[in-house]
Amino acid sequence: MVRNNRAMTIRPHRIGVLALDGVVGLDLGTPAQVFGAARTADRLPLYTVDTCTPGGRPVRSSAGFRVLPDHGLDLMATVDTVVVPGLHAGPPMTDGTIDPAVSGALRDAHHRGARIMSICTGAFALAAAGLLDGHRATTHWAHADRFRRLYPQVDLDPDVLFIDSGRVLTSAGVAAGIDLCLHVVRGDHGSEVANRAARRCVVPPWRDGGQAQYIERPVPRTPASGTAATREWARQRLHEPVALRELAAHARMSVRTFTRHFRSETGLSPAQWLLQQRTDHARLLLETTDLAIDQVARRAGFGTTAALRQHLNTRIGVSPSAYRRTFRRTPTAGTSGAESGGLRLVAEHP
Secondary structure (H helix, E strand, C coil): CHHHHHHHHCCCEEEEEECCCCECHHHHHHHHHHHHCCECCCCCECEEEEEECHHHCCEEECCCEEEEECECHHHHHCCCEEEECCECCCHHHHCCCCCHHHHHHHHHHHHCCCEEEECCCHHHHHHHCCCCCCCEECCCHHHHHHHHHHCCCCEECCCCCEEECCCEEEECCCCHHHHHHHHHHHHHHCHHHHHHHHHHHCCCCCCCCCHHHHCCCCCCCCHHHCCHHHHHHHHCCCCCCCCHHHHHHHCCCCHHHHHHHHHHHHCCCHHHHHHHHHHHHHHHHHHHCCCCHHHHHHHCCCCCHHHHHHHHHHHHCCCHHHHHHHHCCCCCCCCCCCCCCCEEEEECCC
């Protein structure tokens, strides 16, 4: 009876996906897939996802089908989060303009406090609506030069997978939208929920480095030249001091060669990567265990509470105890199942 009463009183977080002409098919389906996989331990859905278009009209995708949505722009006046998938065409990408009705709906949603997200080149639509002016943002690396020409007022960083600026979040190309959605789930409900969602979607809970590691580059001469095995070796020893020379020796490379390969593959130096791994592991321990803060610091490889506090505060702006209070809360999202996205797909050709 208690469980049923709880199910009746919990409200899901509502997400609206705004599809514009030229929408990227994978980006369009990502929010419904990832947020739909986010559930409580009792398997109660935490999000609902619906799709809208200007006027509720069909829009063409970049993949040879049309999207027939269940909603018009009025949906954006009621949801908690708005997601704009990537585009392959349209005024936001060609001349830096956007339909005034779309711009107004985005700005109104932002002003009333909704969270605004873009996947891939969806950032062009947010920039055209003025929501990224003066802020740091990202988009697909291949479109960075065009983005800078059209929107010089935006601080573009094309080397990261996503950027969380608070109420406006942007992600890099294609699969980085999955990373961003999982990041949002992790921020809303903690790592356990996000990790379960990632497992259900058969994707990693998080990825190392930035999108720079995926930009075209010469293929290494031999598979043995990679550092993946050494990274996994280091992950199993985060609680121990691991020196750069040890990493290079494990990879059977000189320090100079190892550092070059490591940065090429991850976009980070070995020291930066280790710090990132230790911080992420400390966050997981704070969220999922009752270990004392000093024990978390030792198990994550920081040694002391002071060192953990300094690095956590530098990276995410809070102390370990404040982080634990925030992310060990009981989820308050809802009961009704995540929808399929509120859209129908119609083939363009028989």
